Amino acid sequence: MLRNEVARPLAGGRPGGPSLGAAVKRRGERRADLLFQKVLAGFALLVIVLVFGIGLSLLLAARPSLRQFGFAFFWTSKWDPVHNIFGALPFVYGTIVSSALALLIGVPISLGVAIYLAELSLRGSAVVLSFIIELLAAIPSVILGLWGIFVLVPWVRGSVEPVLGMALGWTPLFSGPVYGIGMLAAGIILAIMVIPIISSVSRDVLLAVPQEQREAMYALGATRWEVIRRAVLPYGRVGIIGAIILGLGRALGETMAVTMVIGNRPQIVASLFQPGYTIAAALANEFSEASSSLYVSALIEMALVLFIVSLLVNAAARWLVSRVTSSVGHL
Amino acid sequence: MSEPRVFTLRRRRITDRVMTYLCLGALLVAIAPLASVLGYVTLRGASSVTWDFFTHLPAPVGEAGGGMANALVGTLLLVALASCVGIPIGIFGGLYLSELGGGRFGWWVRFTADVLNGIPSIVIGVFIYALVVVPARHFSGIAGGIALGVMMIPLVMRTTEEMVKLVPASLREASYALGIPWRVTALRVTLRTATAGVLTGIMLAVARILGETAPLLFTAFNNPFWSFRMDQPIASMTVQLYNYAISPYDDWHRQAWAAALVLMMLTLVLNVAARTAGRRRYAKGR
Secondary structure, three states: OHHHHHHHHHOOOOOOOOOHHHHHHHHHHHHHHHHHHHHHHHHHHHHHHHHHHHHHHHHHHHHHHHHHHOOHHHHOOOEEHHHOEEOOHHHHHHHHHHHHHHHHHHHHHHHHHHHHHHHHOOHHHHHHHHHHHHHHHHOOHHHHHHHHHHHHHHHHHHHHHHHHHHHHOOOHHHOOOOOOOOHHHHHHHHHHHHHHHHHHHHHHHHHOOOHHHHHHHHHOOOOHHHHHHHHHOOOOHHHHHHHHHHHHHHHHHOOHHHHHHOOOOOOOOOOOOOOOOOHHHHHHHHHHHOOOHHHHHHHHHHHHHHHHHHHHHHHHHHHHHHHHOOOOOOO | OHHHHHHHHHHHHHHHHHHHHHHHHHHHHHHHHHHHHHHHHHHHHHOOOOHHHHHOOOOOOOOOOOOOHHHHHHHHHHHHHHHHHHHHHHHHHHHHHHHHOOOHHHHHHHHHHHHHHHOOHHHHHHHHHHHHHHHHOOOOHHHHHHHHHHHHHHHHHHHHHHHHHOOOHHHHHHHHHOOOOHHHHHHHHHHHHOHHHHHHHHHHHHHHHHOOOHHHOOOOOOOOOOOOOOOOOOOOHHHHHHHHHOOOOHHHHHHHHHHHHHHHHHHHHHHHHHHHHHHHHHHHHO
16 A cells, blocks of 8 residues: 555646645545545455355355265265266376376476576576477467377377386286276376476576575585585475475366376276376366256366365465565466 | 595586486476477378368368368457456456555455466366356356456466566656656556556467367357357367367368367467567566
């Protein structure tokens, strides 16, 4: 409100001497200014109303399902629309496993990218490379899914899964027949989608580490990697964790690309070669075809869960990142 | 004692070298999918984009040819409606945040906008379904446009805020000194000076919603025919692309690649234009 205080005495203060007409006009101007400020505040308030509105309307629409199934909704795995029995466990499981897989693949790569862009590359090339990485985030999810179906999945089926099966086939994770379509493909495509977010936010975090931190370590005779490993990364750790959580938020709610490659079968099996299902994919596939009101309500309850989780994840991530750097990328 | 020290130093140098190459390798691995996507979409799309693609309706199964003219128009209509919803709210909200948003309320608005930005687009689709589609009892272009508009709000709001903040205070003060009221200064001096930056934010937001599919699946739904009516289900390029991609027909796959090429060109052009313009603006502001 500081600017407001400054603006008030100035508003409408035309030179020309005090007259009754001028005073009346000035008061009108001030009232109009205050009204305009209230209108602006109203527009800003809309965002808060919107987020509360989303939560409230989902909660109301999910009530029949909440009442019918209670908490059992989340730990039963029978999904039978014909008999109106709904248990969301396979979807929750698929969402968690595919996101975890995405982080497992994506985080090391993202950190490598962030370190390279912030610490190792020349300034000129860093700008261009960062731009290219950010373009990756701009590719529409549905196009990535199309590429997933016709390029990634055949590659996974032909090269990745046979090799993994041969090397690690004795573990339940990599056993059984290969389909190409399945949890592993979903994990890979999600990794591709979280890499731009995690690496660009981590890069900002690393760039915010004070130069003295590096110089002190160099003065002790450290190599460049030791400086990064012992002086830069520990300093930015909180922010990097925030960046990873931000990536997790994206992975949990990502819909189209996952729907197109995960296989859409609600089952809980250890093998990553098998098809799975995620909450977002179930919404995309079944929502417009849901026949009974309880079915719709069960789907909306899953949307509510996704909403709450992404709310918490985003709040946590932004809080962590803001402790290190003031700017959080708009990805 | 000096023997192990020499060895250690060598090892440290090797570690340094290895880790540098590993980071470079990570960068290459991260860029590889982008190159692959761009390559495949360009190659397969280029052979499928024909004049018919822009002028004809989708062909039935088994019939070669056909196009996506209706989906192209549908996407334009949806983006136009979304812009009508998202841009005014975003700009005025952003103006509030930069000019008056220093307090606690401003902090909450900023925080909620960032959180809204992170909410999965499919959840926004479900929300609009419950809010618009259920009362109206049928899918409609209006619902789709509103869903996309909601997604635009946080993007436009936060970039507007940042761009308006770059306008030097002396400009506002000069305006006040001329006796120009606060509201006129805010709109015609401050906001107008930041026009280029605000346009950048709008372009980025449009680029983002242009490629959105999930919030349209059960709001705008789809429509195989010509339709300009926003109160009816309407086709969009993304939903059409999705339906074609998961279909078993080669003809439809070709159409999907063509749609992907057109869509990607639009998004990339908007992104590159916005980012290069935005960077120049930013450098000047500093």
